[in-house]
Amino acid sequence: xxxxxSLHDCTKEEITGLIKLAIKLKAEQKNGVPHPxxxxxxxxxxxxxxxxxxxxxxxxxxxxxGGYPLFLSSNDIQLxxxxxxxxxxxVLSRYLDGIMIRTFSHQDVLDLAEYADIPxxxxxxxxxxxxxxxxxxxxxxxxxxxxxxxxLAYVGDGNNMAHSLMYGCAKMGMxxxxxTPKGYECNGEVVENAREDAKQSGCNLVIxxxxxxxxxxxxxxxxxxxxxxxxxxxxxxxxxxFMPYQVNKELFAKAKPDAVFMHCLPAYRGYEVTEDVIDSPxxxxxxxxxxxxxxxxxxxxxxxx
Ligand code: CP
Ligand code: NVA
Numbered sequence: 001x002x003x004x005x006s007l008h009d010c011t012k013e014e015i016t017g018l019i020k021l022a023i024k025l026k027a028e029q030k031n032g033v034p035h036p037x038x039x040x041x042x043x044x045x046x047x048x049x050x051x052x053x054x055x056x057x058x059x060x061x062x063x064x065x066g067g068y069p070l071f072l073s074s075n076d077i078q079l080x081x082x083x084x085x086x087x088x089x090x091v092l093s094r095y096l097d098g099i100m101i102r103t104f105s106h107q108d109v110l111d112l113a114e115y116a117d118i119p120x121x122x123x124x125x126x127x128x129x130x131x132x133x134x135x136x137x138x139x140x141x142x143x144x145x146x147x148x149x150x151x152l153a154y155v156g157d158g159n160n161m162a163h164s165l166m167y168g169c170a171k172m173g174m175x176x177x178x179x180t181p182k183g184y185e186c187n188g189e190v191v192e193n194a195r196e197d198a199k200q201s202g203c204n205l206v207i208x209x210x211x212x213x214x215x216x217x218x219x220x221x222x223x224x225x226x227x228x229x230x231x232x233x234x235x236x237x238x239x240x241x242f243m244p245y246q247v248n249k250e251l252f253a254k255a256k257p258d259a260v261f262m263h264c265l266p267a268y269r270g271y272e273v274t275e276d277v278i279d280s281p282x283x284x285x286x287x288x289x290x291x292x293x294x295x296x297x298x299x300x301x302x303x304x305x
Contacts, residue, residue: 001303003113003120003122006130007128007134007168012201015134015137017302018295018302019295022295023294025298026291029064038097038301038304039066041067042096042097043067043069043070043099043100044070045099045123047072047123048101049102058300061293061294061300065297085108085112086115089111090115098120098300101123103124105125124160126159126230127163127187129160136264136291140262143260148174148203149173151177154176154179154224155214155223156223156242158186161222166186169203170197170205171197177206178206179210181241181244184242191207215247215251215255217255218259219255219256220261220262221252221255222262223245223267225266225271225272226271242272246274247272249274261284262285265285267285
């Protein structure tokens with residue numbers, strides 16, 4: 001593994017290995033056992049979009065691994081003024097030991113990884129959010145003791161979260177149902193790739209426009225914002241279309257009685273999820289957010305160690 005760009009590029013064994021390492025690093029950190037695996041190494045973190053969890057968890061994670069995280073806002077670096085990705089990749093490769101990038105275009109991240117001589121980590125594009133889903137799989141494993149044979153229901157926009165959840169579940173043999181409104185379905189190529197992975201791992205991948213069908217008997221119910229970064233101008237229109245896809249008490253009740261609720265955050269209460277679900281004892285959103293730290297430390301230690 002040179003880069004971490006998409007869970008579709010990883011094998012089931014690689015993902016399992018990352019989750020196991022994340023669980024080990026988490027236990028060590030909680031017990032005060034230092035693990036300076038990346039002592040003296042520097043991670044450059046390019047952000048073209050906002051972030052709370054990703055920025056903080058990567059910075060803290062790199063520090064806990066004994067390395068140095070360098071925040072690079074695209075407003076401040078020459079990439080934001082038109083320097084090419086090729087030149088940026090080549091120059092940064094001379095200084096850094098790894099690059100983390102959050103941006104709009106997935107192709108830009110693929111190009112950066114191709115031209116960089118150092119590992120590149122995808123910290124969210126319009127297409128995918130693999131770091132989030134690695135942490136999510138770890139969190140589900142911690143709560144349910146397994147991934148295979150479980151059912152995850154994703155309800156909402158066919159966006160980067162829906163795509164990465166499909167890839168993650170399909171690789172790991174976890175059944176997944178995705179319910180989106182008409183016209184907001186997932187990317188066709190991603191669905192096709194995930195279907196192949198699901199066939200290989202022997203799980204079901206269901207794509208529907210019916211939220212009730214998706215949530216029925218689910219072990220995990222997942223929602224995400226209806227208005228992703230960059231779509232702010234569509235907010236009013238989206239809210240109207242997506243209301244029937246709100247995860248409220250009534251919809252959540254269609255899942256298994258011991259189902260958990262997950263959300264990558266930031267969440268907008270009263271829109272994609274109601275307070276009585278996201279703030280209920282069955283919600284595991286803060287475990288999920290915490291595990292970003294541990295999962296990404298596993299990724300950095302594996303790629304840069
Ligand atoms: N879930 C997530 O990636 O959060 P941030 O946008 O705050 O990084
Ligand atoms: N789908 C959301 C995820 C945020 C972590 C977005 O892209 O804005």
